[in-house]
Structures are given as structure tokens and as C-alpha cells.
Amino acid sequence: MTTGGSMYSAAEHGLHDKAEVAEAVPLWRRMLRMRETGLIVIILALFIGMSFASPYFLTWANIRAMSMAFAVDGLLVIGMTILLISGGIDLSVGSVTALAMVIAGWLFLNAGVDPWIASLISIATCTGIGATMGFFVTRVGLHHFIVSLAVMVIARGACLLGTGGRPLGLYTLPPEFKFIGQGAIGPIPIVIIIFFVAVIAFDFMLRRTTMFRRVFYTGSNKKAATYSGINTKKVIFLTTTLCSTLCGIAGIIYMARFGSAQPTFGVGLELTVIAAAVIGGASLNGGSGTILGAILGVILLSVVSSSLALLDVSVYWQDIIRGSILLAAVTIDHLLNKKRS
Amino acid sequence: MTPPVLLQISNLSKSFGPVRALKGVDFVLRKGEIHAIAGENGAGKSTLMNIIDGILRPDGGEIRLDGAPVRISSPAVAQRMGIGFVHQEIALCPDVSVAENIFMAATNASRSFLMDYKSLNRKAAEVLRQLSDIEPATMVRDLPISKQQLVEIAKALTLDCRILILDEPTAALTEAEAQLLFGIMRRLADQGISIIYISHRMVEIFDNCDRVSVFRDGTHVVTHDVGDITSSDVVNAMVGREISELYPPKQAEGDKTGEVMLAVRGLSDANRFHDVSFDLRRGEILGVAGLIGAGRSEIVKGICRLEGEVSGSITLNGEPLDTRTYRESIAKGVVYLSEDRKGDGVFLDLPIDANVSALRLGQVARRFGLIDAEMEAGQAERLGRKLNLKCGSLADPVSSLSGGNQQKVALAKMLSVNPQLIFLDEPTRGVDVGAKSEIHRILRDLANDGVGIVVISSELPELIGLCDRVMVVREGTISGEVSGADMTEENMMHLASVTGVQEETA
Numbered sequence: 001m002t003t004g005g006s007m008y009s010a011a012e013h014g015l016h017d018k019a020e021v022a023e024a025v026p027l028w029r030r031m032l033r034m035r036e037t038g039l040i041v042i043i044l045a046l047f048i049g050m051s052f053a054s055p056y057f058l059t060w061a062n063i064r065a066m067s068m069a070f071a072v073d074g075l076l077v078i079g080m081t082i083l084l085i086s087g088g089i090d091l092s093v094g095s096v097t098a099l100a101m102v103i104a105g106w107l108f109l110n111a112g113v114d115p116w117i118a119s120l121i122s123i124a125t126c127t128g129i130g131a132t133m134g135f136f137v138t139r140v141g142l143h144h145f146i147v148s149l150a151v152m153v154i155a156r157g158a159c160l161l162g163t164g165g166r167p168l169g170l171y172t173l174p175p176e177f178k179f180i181g182q183g184a185i186g187p188i189p190i191v192i193i194i195f196f197v198a199v200i201a202f203d204f205m206l207r208r209t210t211m212f213r214r215v216f217y218t219g220s221n222k223k224a225a226t227y228s229g230i231n232t233k234k235v236i237f238l239t240t241t242l243c244s245t246l247c248g249i250a251g252i253i254y255m256a257r258f259g260s261a262q263p264t265f266g267v268g269l270e271l272t273v274i275a276a277a278v279i280g281g282a283s284l285n286g287g288s289g290t291i292l293g294a295i296l297g298v299i300l301l302s303v304v305s306s307s308l309a310l311l312d313v314s315v316y317w318q319d320i321i322r323g324s325i326l327l328a329a330v331t332i333d334h335l336l337n338k339k340r341s
Numbered sequence: 342m343t344p345p346v347l348l349q350i351s352n353l354s355k356s357f358g359p360v361r362a363l364k365g366v367d368f369v370l371r372k373g374e375i376h377a378i379a380g381e382n383g384a385g386k387s388t389l390m391n392i393i394d395g396i397l398r399p400d401g402g403e404i405r406l407d408g409a410p411v412r413i414s415s416p417a418v419a420q421r422m423g424i425g426f427v428h429q430e431i432a433l434c435p436d437v438s439v440a441e442n443i444f445m446a447a448t449n450a451s452r453s454f455l456m457d458y459k460s461l462n463r464k465a466a467e468v469l470r471q472l473s474d475i476e477p478a479t480m481v482r483d484l485p486i487s488k489q490q491l492v493e494i495a496k497a498l499t500l501d502c503r504i505l506i507l508d509e510p511t512a513a514l515t516e517a518e519a520q521l522l523f524g525i526m527r528r529l530a531d532q533g534i535s536i537i538y539i540s541h542r543m544v545e546i547f548d549n550c551d552r553v554s555v556f557r558d559g560t561h562v563v564t565h566d567v568g569d570i571t572s573s574d575v576v577n578a579m580v581g582r583e584i585s586e587l588y589p590p591k592q593a594e595g596d597k598t599g600e601v602m603l604a605v606r607g608l609s610d611a612n613r614f615h616d617v618s619f620d621l622r623r624g625e626i627l628g629v630a631g632l633i634g635a636g637r638s639e640i641v642k643g644i645c646r647l648e649g650e651v652s653g654s655i656t657l658n659g660e661p662l663d664t665r666t667y668r669e670s671i672a673k674g675v676v677y678l679s680e681d682r683k684g685d686g687v688f689l690d691l692p693i694d695a696n697v698s699a700l701r702l703g704q705v706a707r708r709f710g711l712i713d714a715e716m717e718a719g720q721a722e723r724l725g726r727k728l729n730l731k732c733g734s735l736a737d738p739v740s741s742l743s744g745g746n747q748q749k750v751a752l753a754k755m756l757s758v759n760p761q762l763i764f765l766d767e768p769t770r771g772v773d774v775g776a777k778s779e780i781h782r783i784l785r786d787l788a789n790d791g792v793g794i795v796v797i798s799s800e801l802p803e804l805i806g807l808c809d810r811v812m813v814v815r816e817g818t819i820s821g822e823v824s825g826a827d828m829t830e831e832n833m834m835h836l837a838s839v840t841g842v843q844e845e846t847a
Contacts, residue, residue: 208711208712209706209709209710209711209712210702210703210706210710210711210712211710213695213702213712214702216688216691216695217688217691217699220688220689220690220691221684221685221687221688221689223684223685224679224684224685224686224687224688224699225688225699226647226667226685227647227667227677227679227685227686228671228699228700228754229666229667229668229670229671229700230668230699231666231668287688287690287691288690
């Protein structure tokens with residue numbers, strides 16, 4: 001080795017190692033390793049098994065019902081996944097979704113506000129709630145868990161206060177508004193179209209844009225992100241706010257679908273949403289997760305619920321089974337990760 | 342008469358994935374000796390010590406204690422065998438008292454239901470008296486780093502040990518504190534306790550130890566009585582070739598008149614450093630020495646606007662560097678390589694190419710902020726080649742790489758923005774010898790190309806070998822500067838530890 005060797009001679013060494021650098025793993029191999037593949041296999045297996053167990057399962061009506069069930073929750077799962085990737089968590093999604101319904105419903109019913117304007121006000125309010133949580137987390141320095149726990153309780157209280165605890169029947173909602181939640185283009189419900197557009201858009205953005213790449217950096221290693229010149233507080237503030245905005249949108253869609261505002265809607269929904277994201281590969285430590293995985297997670301949970309209902313399993317068992325699925329998925333993932341490292 | 346052998350290690354091996362940290366190591370520790378271990382970062386010293394202390398389990402080989410083969414399966418087992426370990430990193434609970442920290446193990450083993458603070462403080466005071474005037478009831482978080490290091494040592498002294506391992510205990514200590522420690526070490530050795538002493542400082546090894554073993558690249562090279570060997574023999578054994586070849590050639594005498602590219606004047610922050618002034622000339626590599634906790638990293642982070650508010654003036658290439666955030670500093674081409682690679686230098690679980698692009702994502706993005714995967718991979722490949730990065734696929738997570746290659750990824754991240762000025766904090770910590778000299782060569786090439794290079798290192802031989810000039814930081818300010826023939830370990834250690842009072846008498 002010459003002492004005066006420049007980095008260019010080092011580069012020549014590098015050329016020899018080029019072969020080992022560029023050797024790409026074949027696509028099918030990579031796909032096998034992806035967690036999404038495993039989820040798809042499990043979901044397909046459930047479909048095949050259930051189609052034998054119940055003749056009703058594979059009917060259009062049932063598939064449509066199942067899709068409607070996970071489509072709106074899917075919006076919440078998107079927001080939660082992005083928030084989890086940035087290293088946060090939000091327990092208030094169920095209550096804030098309900099609050100979105102109540103605010104829009106109340107404005108429409110009691111103040112005579114146009115339902116579209118009422119919806120915008122409601123979504124803006126939810127965004128404000130998210131921004132407030134983001135403020136407490138990034139500026140005051142509290143933990144996401146505590147802040148969102150408090151907001152979960154406050155938002156639920158506000159729902160009950162605004163409605164006296166009873167659902168607001170919104171019988172006079174104009175049909176074009178109800179169309180968002182109940183209509184269909186051809187055989188495909190609008191709700192499902194909204195869901196697919198959101199999934200594709202967010203999945204693409206998460207994979208490709210610099211904006212969301214910063215979310216991964218922040219969640220993977222907050223300090224390293226700071227040391228890369230990334231404003232991690234801003235990132236966390238925005239992901240926290242986005243999650244609540246999506247709650248607002250989901251709440252409005254639910255209101256259009258039900259034709260009412262239900263103050264007790266979504267109790268325990270946060271757990272389903274977090275479970276779906278985690279089953280789909282999001283880590284509570286931040287830095288990992290995909291929209292596709294999270295959506296498959298929510299589909300899996302929904303198919304399981306629907307199957308259990310069709311098989312006449314008691315609703316009380318359903319929670320036990322869903323909890324067990326979550327535990328199993330996380331355990332398998334943890335063990336696989338350990339093996340890899 | 343040679344004292345009996347206490348610990349005998351033969352043919353010990355240990356691998357971490359593809360990296361062979363120990364390749365059939367032999368090592369003999371005699372009763373009552375102070376045995377120095379020398380070797381560069383990544384030579385396998387820490388791995389060996391962690392095996393002796395039961396933190397790691399060897400893949401193969403044999404450990405005999407008092408002639409009988411033993412399996413040291415955990416630190417608790419090691420403690421029962423009488424092995425005590427003072428780690429280089431301080432591992433104390435900051436929110437409890439000094440006394441409780443010292444007797445953590447004893448409290449854990451205690452059968453009594455209630456804590457007896459009175460006797461705890463009394464016993465702690467007895468141990469501490471020989472080391473320092475630390476009050477046993479003080480919270481550890483309120484102590485400066487050097488006192489915390491002394492608490493660590495006190496903690497080890499209370500264990501009734503036969504073998505005491507000290508891993509660079511003086512890195513945070515002043516000369517006076519270090520002398521106290523050496524006195525205690527000698528007394529313990531006279532009582533028949535064997536001490537393994539790890540240090541980068543030749544002076545300490547030759548003044549205070551009986552024998553020295555040199556490690557290189559996972560192998561044991563040689564063991565000698567310190568009387569039979571010179572410090573340059575040890576250094577040559579550590580690096581495996583003549584020292585002059587290890588480091589890239591320095592700046593020629595005639596080139597030392599490059600224009601001043603960075604001028605720092607009267608830089609202070611709230612409490613960790615004050616009135617720091619220095620110049621960096623184009624083409625030179627400036628070293629920064631000092632004890633751990635002296636404020637070296639803080640000064641550099643202050644210049645980069647990574648932490649805290651600073652006052653004073655910084656001029657880069659004749660223009661004031663008036664950035665307010667690190668983001669703005671990066672935009673001006675001023676970057677900082679962190680000392681804690683895994684903690685804040687890289688994103689361990691993200692792919693290599695996503696790490697390299699992190700400082701300026703816009704460079705690998707097209708319209709609408711869409712990242713172009715090919716551009717991103719291309720950037721990583723180009724810089725990876727420049728730095729001779731060895732990896733499987735650029736899509737692999739950084740955690741799959743060895744320490745040296747991880748550091749190259751961190752360095753590639755810095756180079757991706759074509760920096761004008763790079764501050765490197767312990768750039769070769771935990772890096773193997775080969776990668777280390779590659780990194781040194783890269784830094785010299787960058788300096789020759791006109792990039793400003795400032796290197797902080799605790800490894801004094803590295804500063805001497807690599808830098809053209811070294812400034813020494815003591816208690817938050819520059820205490821002196823050495824260059825040329827004055828760049829010796831003794832001079833730097835002296836500048837790093839003398840206090841104002843001693844200066845007057847000197």
C-alpha cells in the first residue's frame with residue numbers, strides 16, 4: 001500500500017468489490033420476504049376456508065358489507081400508520097371520529113348550517129385538535145400516549161355533552177350528501193372508491209416523496225434525524241395533525257352513511273386501528289411500516305370478524321380472538337426480526 | 342520468582358455475523374500483576390474483556406481460572422468468581438445517590454426488607470475517602486464526568502474481586518486524579534489482586550504496569566514485561582507496520598501558509614464552554630484533544646448550531662457564518678459527524694442509500710419532491726466507491742454492516758452535500774484497523790482538496806499521526822495548542838489537565 005494513495009486508488013479497490021455490491025436479490029425472493037405477502041396468503045386462506053364453511057360468505061352482498069366495514073376505518077389506519085412511523089401514537093382516533101360526526105351533525109341540526117360547510121368546519125376542528133396534540137407533544141414535551149389519552153376522554157365527553165348522550169337523527173340530510181356514504185358508482189360503493197384513492201395516494205407518497213421520507217428518518221432515529229438537519233418537531237407535529245384530520249374525514253363519511261351522528265361511535269376503535277397497523281408491519285418504536293401492510297391488517301381483522309359472525313361465534317369471543325391475532329402477529333414478527341439480526 | 346497464573350485463556354474465538362472479532366486469542370494473567378492491554382480501536386480488546394466479564398459468550402476456546410476450566414455465563418457469575426469490570430462508558434443511575442450506586446449489587450443481593458441508608462453512606466464514605474472528596478449522599482447526576490468515573494471505580498473496589506478490569510479509566514480523569522488511581526492500583530496489586538488495564542496512553546502503561554499485551558485485528562500479537570520493550574515497539578506491534586506508514590503524509594512545511602478558512606473568536610455558550618478562539622487554515626487537519634467532559638464536542642456542536650445558543654463570532658471563508666439552525670449550517674456546507682455512530686450518526690434500520698441521501702434529499706428527488714430511487718442508489722454507489730464501502734446490497738439496512746463500514750456510510754452522508762468544513766467527532770471509534778487507515782487517508786485527501794477538517798479524538802496517537810496541529814480543550818476553553826515536534830502525549834495530557842493553581846506554580 002502506498003502512503004500517498006488517494007481516495008481514487010481506494011476507488012479502484014472499490015471496483016473489484018463492485019460485483020458484491022450490485023448483486024440484487026430477485027424480485028420474487030424479496031416479495032417472499034415481505035410481510036405483505038404473508039398477510040395476503042392468510043387472508044386468501046381465510047377466504048377459501050370460509051367459502052366452504054358458509055355459502056353466504058362469497059356472495060356479493062357479504063363482500064360488499066365487509067368492504068364497507070373496513071373502508072372508512074382504513075382512513076384511520078392510514079393516519080395511524082404514518083403517525084406510528086414517525087414514532088408517535090394516537091389513542092383518541094375513535095373519540096375524535098365520533099366528535100367529527102357530532103360537530104357536523106349539531107351544526108346542521110341546531111344551527112341550520114349547510115351540511116357541506118358543517119363538514120368542513122368539523123374537519124377543520126379535528127385538524128385543530130390534532131395540532132393541539134402536536135403542540136403538547138413537540139413544544140411542551142409530553143408523551144403522545146398521555147396527550148392522546150387525555151384528548152380521547154375529552155373528545156368523548158364533548159360528544160356526550162353536545163348530544164345529551166343520544167344519537168342525533170339527521171333525517172333531513174340532502175341525498176347528495178348521503179351519497180358519499182351510501183351511494184355507488186355502478187356496483188362499487190363511493191366509500192370504497194374514496195378508500196382506494198386514499199390508499200394508493202398515501203402509499204405512493206410514503207414510498208416516494210421526500211416529505212414522507214423525513215417521517216421515516218424521524219421515527220427511525222430522532223437524534224440522527226436532527227443531526228441530518230431535519231426539523232423533527234415539525235415532522236411529528238404534522239403527522240399528529242394529519243391523523244386527526246383523517247379522523248375528521250372518516251367521521252363525516254360515517255355520518256353520511258348512518259344518516260345520524262352517534263356520540264358513542266368508535267369506543268375501542270383505536271385498538272383495532274393500532275392493531276391493524278402493527279399487524280401490517282408498523283413498529284411502535286417508529287421507523288417502519290407500510291400503508292399496504294396496514295390495510296391488509298385491517299382487512300384481515302375485518303374478514304375475521306365477519307367470518308366469526310357468519311359462524312355464529314358469540315361477539316364476546318370475537319374480541320378475544322382479535323386480541324390473540326394481534327399478539328400472534330407481533331410475536332412472529334419479533335421472532336423473525338431477532339433471527340435476522 | 343514468577344507469581345502463579347490466575348487466569349489463562351487459550352484459543353478464544355468470537356464472531357459477530359461475518360466479522361471475526363477474536364481469532365484464536367491466548368492470554369495469561371498472573372496473580373498480583375498490573376497487566377496493560379494495548380491495541381487500536383477494533384483490535385478485539387473490548388470483546389475479550391466482555392467475554393471475561395460474562396457479557397459475551399465465546400464461540401470457541403477455553404478459559405481457566407486457578408487452573409480449572411470455567412464457563413462465565415453472565416456478569417453475575419463473573420462477579421461471584423471475583424471479576425470486577427469498570428467500563429469505559431459510565432453506567433450509573435443518575436437519579437440515585439452515590440452510595441446507592443456504589444452498593445447496587447450488594448443491595449440487590451441483600452435479604453433485608455428496608456434500606457439502611459446510614460450504614461450505606463458510612464460504608465461508601467470509607468471507599469470514597471481513598472479516591473476523592475465525593476459526598477456519598479450526592480445524586481450522581483450532579484457530579485462532573487470525572488467524579489462519576491471515580492464513583493464507577495469505587496463501585497468496583499467494593500466488590501471483593503480477584504481480577505479488576507479497568508477500561509480506559511483515565512479518559513475522563515485529570516492527571517492528579519489519575520495519579521491517585523495508579524496509587525490505588527499498585528496497592529491492590531500488592532494485596533494479590535490482578536488488574537487488567539486498558540489504555541491508549543503509552544506513558545501510563547510504561548509508568549504503572551508490569552506487563553503489556555498487544556492486540557491487533559482480533560489476534561494477540563505479543564506480551565512483554567514493560568522493562569523489555571519500548572513504547573515504539575508497542576505502537577508498531579499495535580499497527581503491524583512501521584508507524585510512519587500508518588498515517589497519510591502530513592502537510593509539507595512550505596504549505597502551512599494556507600489562508601485562514603475558519604476563524605472562531607470568543608465563542609461561548611450558556612455554561613459548557615467559554616471564550617473559544619481558533620483558526621483553521623486551508624489544507625490542514627486540525628485536531629482537538631481534551632478529557633471526556635471537557636467540552637470538545639459541545640464547542641463543535643455549537644459552531645454547527647446543533648445545540649444550545651452561542652455567542653461570539655465565526656467567520657467562514659471571510660464571511661460571517663451566521664446560521665441559526667443546523668439545517669442552515671448544512672446548506673452552507675458545514676457538517677458534523679457524530680461520535681455516537683449508532684446513537685445518532687446513522688439510521689440503523691434504514692437502507693444504506695436512504696442513509697446517504699438524508700442530509701439533502703432534494704439532490705435525489707425530481708419534481709414535486711418525488712424521490713428517484715435510481716438517483717438515490719446512484720449517489721450511494723458513487724460515494725460508496727469513493728470510500729471503498731463494502732456491502733451486500735445498497736438496499737440492506739445499515740445494521741448489517743461492520744462498524745468500519747457503518748462509519749463509511751455516515752461519512753458518505755456528510756460528503757453527499759459537498760461540504761466545505763467537516764467536524765468529525767471520534768471518527769474511528771469502534772472501527773477496525775484497515776478501515777481506520779482508509780478513513781485517515783480520505784480525510785487527508787479532502788484536506789488537500791481544500792475541505793476544512795477538524796478531528797476530535799480521545800486517542801492521542803491518532804491525533805499525533807493524523808493532524809498537522811492539535812488544540813487542547815480544558816474545562817470548556819482552549820488551554821493550548823501543539824504542532825510539529827511538540828505534538829506528544831505528555832504535552833497534550835498536561836494541557837488537558839493542569840488547573841489554574843498548578844499553572845501558577847509551574
